[in-house]
Amino acid sequence: MPVPPQDNHQESLEPDPQMPSPHPSCSGDYERDVDADGYQGDMDEHLRQQSPHADVNTEFFGRGDQLYRNYHTSLNGRPCDVNGVYLPPGAPPPPPENLATDDWTPFRNRTEFEMAEFLYKHNQMPAGQIDRLLDLWASTLAKHNDNPPFADHRDLYHVIDSSPFGDVPWQCFTDEDKPWMDDEYEVWFRDPCEVARNMLANSTYANEIDYCPYREYSTEGNKRQWKDFMSGDWVWDQADKITKDPSTLGSTFVPVILGSDKTTVSVGTGNNEYYPLYASIGNIHNNVRRAHCDGVVIIGFLAMPKSIFHRQLFHLSLSKILDLLKPGMMTPEATRFRDGHYWRVIYGLGPYIVDYKEQVLLACIVRNWCPKCVANREDLDEDALPCSREFTEALVEEADSGDLWEDFGIVAQLVPFTNDFPRADIYQMISPDILHQLIKGAFKDHLMTWVEKYLRQTHNKQKAQKIMDDIDRRIAAVASFSGLRRFPQGRGFKQWTGDDSKALMKVYLPAIEGHVPQDVIRAFRALLDFCYLVHCNIITEDSLLQIEDALSRFHHYRKIFRTTDVVLHFSLPRQHSLMHYAQNIRLFAAPNGLCSSITENKRIKAILLTNQRLDKLSALQVDFTRQGMLTGTCLSAANALEGKARTQTVPALADELHIPHLPNLLRRFLFQQLHPDDPRDPSDVPLAECPLYLSKIAVFNSASLRFYAPSDLSGIGGMHTEHIHSCPSWRGGHSRNDCVFVNTDSNLPGMQGLEVACVRAFFSFQYRGEVYPCAVVHWFDKISNAADEDTGMWVVRPGEGANNTAEHAIIHIDAIYRAAHLIPMYGMEFLPQELKFYHSYDAFRTYYVNKYADHHAFEIAF
Structure with a gap:
């Protein structure tokens, strides 16, 4: 098999200080920061820098394809003053507050803030353990007549509570005047308007917000595509309805996305059960919402009495909490955005994220019926018209409650909370999950x-x-x-x-x-x-x-x-x-x-005071970051982290890997690097023509890659970090040698342009002033020229060279596309009980290339 061509990626030989050392004798890493699709650096920054003042047909370029957007020209958002009067183009925002870059209020310094954030937000340490940690810390400082940042957990909580940032106060109302309720039930909530304003002003995702509904097309074929929420038809249709009122022209539409999960929190007081209500806004991009960067927050705790009246209470509670949004749904209000400008915004109720049980509750339907269409529960997959508010109201007017229950699955006694709000249709609002x-x-x-x-x-x-x-x-x-x-x-x-x-x-x-x-x-x-x-x-x-x-x-x-x-x-x-x-x-x-996994991951925050403190810490983090106060780490300014690598010779590595001809592979690799235009296969080049390298090499345990994979859980910009391991002893035990996709022809789609290999070792060396980061790999061969028809996955087997030996090569690390995952083809044989997972890549003859390992693998391994 020919050695893959070298890409133009840039390499950094700095080890990854975040990675645990797999073995005391092996602690080095390569680190590369490249895009898995052949791009470098921050991906598509120009794509994310959408102008809120764009014309209806704004052209821009993204990820190799020319795209254009049609923006909604009537609800396109323009800066205004605090009174809602539009500003002339180019007018500057009001001057920001002049804050000192060393003001860590309410904390005394950066260490105190990061300690509070670590203990309370990231580690979520219980109060008793915080006291224990601070006591041990104090014992080490006593001889210096010094103290730790906080005296105990109470001191820590007090400092967090004293912050004015991120403080949307909790309120409470009690439903006690309903004739069908025997008890009163407390419902805790926060002003959803204030929550939405905080999101609009959040500079953390400043370039991840859409100000205007749009439709996106490729110039080649003029085909539509959908990505973030504001590119959908629902928001465009809402804009059409909103702008029938001339006073709304030029405003920014802010759809409020809701979610709830009744399994989250139980409070053992009487018959009450509480569960949280979540909110987001449709303007922020999906990756922000999925990354949990304060793009989803808890705005309420709904009481759920264990009685037949919980449905009525549910809708009444939602209506009362969201009633604070209603004025802004009718008349635009001036709100300060992250760029410092005021913008006129108009609110609306957007999709609701819930599982099926709560979809039944929201849509006021009978179990086993569909909340989205009128298909009969006996044959749900029949073709059926969609449900709508108008259709349901017409049925309720004409039919009795028994027929509605039996024939349409409608609970006539209930009225959805959305009927209290303009432009809201619960049947359309229920989102996929x-x-x-x-x-x-x-x-x-x-x-x-x-x-x-x-x-x-x-x-x-x-x-x-x-x-x-x-x-x-x-x-x-x-x-x-x-x-x-x-x-x-x-x-x-x-x-x-x-x-x-x-x-x-x-x-x-x-x-x-x-x-x-x-x-x-x-x-x-x-x-x-x-x-x-x-x-x-x-x-x-x-x-x-x-x-x-x-x-x-x-x-x-x-x-x-x-x-x-x-x-x-x-x-x-x-x-x-x-x-x-x-x-x-x-x-x-x-x-x-819009998946409920977004709200499920918020469960740990579902306590009122805890949630408020977390919001304060998040708001402080945003403010300190905006001022450039959190660059690097607390220790990095005084003590830079250093990575280590094993120093070895090529013959020694050849003995360790049991590849006697490794020195010859290195010579042929060097020839290819020095003569990239030579048409000969490296294996056909006489060794006498290949350079001889006898100096030291540095052997590393793993490579750290950072690439663009927005469909998977990633940071705000869609960047994903992955570690590829190749070490003789993983965490003091068995060896670990991960597999990789190797780019052999970037002009061919999917697996046609990729090969699979197992990494035996990472190493680097310097020759004639040039550093060569490399990998020793064992090739896998494809069984056929297409994926398996049953599973949809490609099948590979370990490659064999001369004399039935494993087929090895040395490749430049730039040729590695990303990690690959292989699963054995087990067939009909039963596995022996003694077989362990770390035997997997050695114990079988054929393997599936697992395209379901993650979403990026699914997109490339077709």
Whole structure:
């Protein structure tokens, strides 16, 4: 196999100080900061720097394709003064407050602030442990007649509480005047207007906000694409409705996105149960909302009495909390934005993020009916018209409550809270929910359960259990991968979380192959394709066709569960929800910015005082960052971190890796680097023509890559950090050698232009003044020229050179695209119990290239 061509990426040989040393004798890292799609630095900054004053057809360039946007010209946002009077173009904002860059109020210095942020926000340390830590710290300072930053946890809390930043006070109202309620229930909330204003003024995501509804197209083919919320049809339609009132022209539309999760917090006082209400704004980009950078906040705690009246109380509470927004839904108000200008904003109620149980509650419908369409619960997948506020109100006027319940699934006694607000339709506002509908619902609760039921129906009890145990061993045998959770006991745990289900999706398909029929494999593949496609950061018209094709395949292949009597029907609300995804994407853009996993990750904050302190710390962090006070670390100014590498010779490394011809591989590598235009394959070049290198080399344990992967959990800018390991002893135990994608032809799509290799070692050396960062790799060969038809994954096997020896090469680190994950093709054989996950890359003859390892892998390994 030819050595891959060198890219033009820039390398940094600085070790990564964040990485734990896998072994005392091996502590070095390479670090590279490149884009996995061939870009360097901060990706598409020009794309994110959208001008709020853009014309209707503003052209711009992004990620290699020329795109253009049509902006809504009537609701396009313009700066104004504090009274709402529009300013002339180019007018400066009011001067900012003149703050000193050494003012850490309410803290005395940076160390105090970062200590408070670490203990209370990041580590979330209990009060008793804070006291213990500070006591130990004080004991080390006593001989210096000094004290730690805080006396105890009370002192820490007092300092945080004294901050004026981020302080949207909590309020309370009591519903006690309703004839159908026996008790009074407290509802705690914060002003949603103030919360929205704080988000609009937050400089942390200054370049991650859209001021105007827009539609985005590619100039090639004029095809539409959807990404962030403001690119959807719903917000455009809302703008049309808003601007029927001339007084709103030139304002900025701020859609308030809501979410709630009744499983979050229980308070053991009487019959009351509380759970939080979350809010975000549609202007901020999806990646900000997913990165939890204060783009989603708790605005209320709703009381849920254990009685039949909880539905009425739920809607009344929401209506009362959101009533503070209503004036701003009708008349624009001047609000200060992060650029210092005032802008006229007009609010509206946007999508609501909830799982199915709460969708039923919100839409005032009967269980097992759809909140989005009028399909009958007996056959949810029939073609049906969408639900709407007007249609429901007309039905309620004409039919009695019993017929509404039986024939339409409508609870006539309830009125949705949205009926109290302009331009709000609860049936349209209910958003797609990837976590509960697809991952927890269709994948875990449905297909995984059906597989186990199929095995127990098809085989006797002993054989079925043997197969289930083997599936667990296969899951446990999967090799480690950066960001991938391991399952040492397979599926053997009782308390499932959303993260568990998401992690198991990535490794489950190969584990059942050979134990279930082909159509079951294809049904899983279709569902996985659907899940990964709808989770993409950008969805195009072509993507929508792929989504609809995946859904069609899923509906076709899932029939095997009915023909084998595993299930009687597929009229399941969460599976039925898949039929609404294409339309929801057109309305609300990419669903990954509206998933309930965003609100589930806020659960740890669901206590009033805790939440308020966290907001204060976040607001201080934003303010200190804006003033340039948090550059580097507390220690970096006085003591820079240093990385270490093993110094070795090429023959010594050859002995360690059991690759006797490694010195010759290095000579051929050098020839290729020095003669990039030589048409010969490096293996055909006589060794006499290749340079000889006999000096020292530096061997590293891992490489740190930073690349653009916005569909995965990443920072605000969509950048993702990944570590590729290659070390003889991982954390004092077994060796670890990760696999990688190697770029062999960037002009070919997907796996056609990529090869897979296992990294045996990272090292660097200097020759004629040039530093060469390299990797010793063992190639894997593709079995065919296309992906496997059943699983959709490419199949590879360990490459063999002369005399059936492993095929090795030395490549420039620039040729590494990113980490790859391989899962063995287990076939019908049962795994031995002694097989461990760290044997995975050595114990099998063929492997799947796991495109489901993460969303970026899914996008490239096709």
